[in-house]
Amino acid sequence: MRIAMIGSGYVGLVSGACLADFGHQVVCVDKDAGKIAALGRGTIPIFEPGLDSLVAENVRRGNLSFTTDLAAAVGPADVVFIAVGTPSRRGDGHADLSYVYAAAREIAAAVDGFTVVVTKSTVPVGTGDEVERVIRETNPAADVAVVSNPEFLREGAAISDFKRPDRIVVGLEDERARPVMTEVYRPLYLNQAPLLFTGRRTSELTKYAANAFLAMKITFINEMADLCEKVGADVQEVARGIGLDNRIGSKFLHAGPGYGGSCFPKDTIALAKTAEDYSAPLRLIETTVAVNDHRKRAMARKIIAACGGEVRGKTVALLGLTFKPNTDDMREAPSLSIIQALQDAGARIRAYDPEGMDAAKGLTENVTFCGGPYEAAEGAEALVIVTEWELFRALDFERLKGAMKAPLLVDLRNIYRRDEVRQHGFDYLSIGRG
Ligand code: NAD
Incomplete structure (x- = not known):
């Protein structure tokens, strides 16, 4: 053809x-x-x-x-x-x-x-x-x-x-x-x-329904993660416990800093608007949008709290900027809101991403872009994993400790275990593991 x-x-x-x-x-x-x-x-x-x-x-x-x-x-x-x-x-x-x-x-x-x-x-x-x-x-x-x-x-x-x-x-x-x-x-x-x-209309709506459902599923586990932190439960075990139920399924149950990217944010909003126009409001999706928006800046508050409640004049290093690994797409990436909120609080930002830095340069100001994770960590008082690129999964903690001003790891993707990070003398904070 x-x-x-x-x-x-x-x-x-x-x-x-x-x-x-x-x-x-x-x-x-x-x-x-x-x-x-x-x-x-x-x-x-x-x-x-x-x-x-x-x-x-x-x-x-x-x-x-x-x-x-x-x-x-x-x-x-x-x-x-x-x-x-x-x-x-x-x-x-x-x-x-x-x-x-x-x-x-x-x-x-x-x-x-x-x-x-x-x-x-x-x-x-x-x-x-x-x-x-x-x-x-x-x-x-x-x-x-x-x-x-x-x-x-x-x-x-x-x-x-x-x-x-x-x-x-x-x-x-x-x-x-x-x-x-x-x-x-x-x-x-x-x-x-x-x-x-x-039919054509059914097909058009199917796409939005799929994206909205997935965005809602992510948002559900993110809210569950917040509750886990308060009650001393582990969101990853909760996710596994519910995900093994075939009616629920294990995918899209990874708690993190909120969904981003070129699709979920715009598609959830557009679907809610369509529903409003047809007087069939989708309250679940409206709430998903609001919860997710709020979450991105809440991640910055989490980092600030981990730094002792104050980041003015401090250096925070971010690993990963794209909305997910294996892409250079920076559209609506949670990192952008996190950077802005940390800068608003007076922090200096150093950052490294394997593919997203060119695009990130046009979307941020006053960020020091670095050549790798260890360079990013230099002089930092907190190291934050924002996107779970493979190369961040086996960091050399001794080398990081030597480079950083204070050994603190905030893992927004739960790619490490608390005991393994702590044994290197790091303070460690993750998502939903109370
Ligand atoms: P994109 O911005 O990467 O690409 C769109 C391209 O279209 C641009 O290169 C632009 O120059 C070109 N273009 C615009 N008007 C044109 C015209 N009149 N003639 C020729 N070229 C023109 O966008 P994308 O991420 O590929 O998304 C495209 C669509 O697919 C969107 O509706 C998006 O929601 C949807 N979608 C995207 C993804 C994804 O993961 N990116 C997944 C599923 C669906």
Whole structure:
């Protein structure tokens, strides 16, 4: 199949490369000329494990190419995916659909013959209807079927998530799209990934329901962690105790500094807004959003308390800045709120992250970025693990103690055991292990 992927960011580039790897002929489009030029030189503009070799291999085989010329990619395509950003709209929290509609207009002017237009971006329920209306208004002669096919991949594990999904959801109103979408995903379908066909609105809502549920699950265990600290219980054992129940499941039950990233924060807010507009408020999700927002700064208060209630003039070192390991994505990372709150309290911040520092530099001020964990620890009165990158799991505590002004480790991801850290003479604080 000939596929055009509009938007070559985290989702578009991974999806495009994986679809090319299935044997389809894929052209990835982006309006960011710098990104396309970099891809043309073989440079991947984001950090995603395995993506560089997957892209290189499919470019070499002639299945994958890059362009800024949307019309040239869309004209011959059988299927056009829209994978542009849908950030929070400034002011009201609704999803900003301007990139989606702009792409729809450009696609409308370029389609040639029957074309399936697939919204892969996360979009509020009813957006497919509007995309269809925009296309027909721009080009009444366009012969298109507009489909919803939300993406469930996780950054950091994006390729295996795309290639081995738990399910593929396809929402359509025009039956002509069904065999086309089945063909697009045939290699996965053969591998038993359930291909779930639904109505378009159901598919759009399914994506938000999934993200909202996961955000709520994380927030649930985070609140449980706070209670554990007060009553002397261990949240990790509670999580294991409930997670072994198949009705609950063990995933997304790791207490931490609150969820972040490019999806959960904006998608929970957008879903709550949609629900409000339809007079079917989602109180659980509204509360999840509020609890999570509060939690990020609460983590800074926890660090301040561990430092004796005062950080003015003190140096705090942060290990990990991205919202989770194995990505360079800094969008809505809890580290940003923690840094701000610590700086507000007068702390000096040193920080190290294996992949996120370039992006973090544009989002923070007065942070000393360091070349590694031990450099970050120099002169610090507290070392805080914010993101659980693998390389922070076996720190040399003697070396850290030599570098730090005071041996204090605040482990916001519970990657260490209290006794092993304390035996090196460190004070140790974690999450929900009372
Ligand atoms: P991103 O910001 O990394 O990429 C979007 C890209 O689209 C940018 O490179 C931008 O230049 C390009 N673009 C915008 N308008 C364009 C146009 N008219 N023509 C060509 N290119 C255009 O965003 P992302 O993280 O890949 O997210 C894309 C969508 O997928 C969002 O709706 C998001 O909610 C959803 N999603 C993201 C993830 C994730 O983990 N990042 C997971 C599932 C779903």
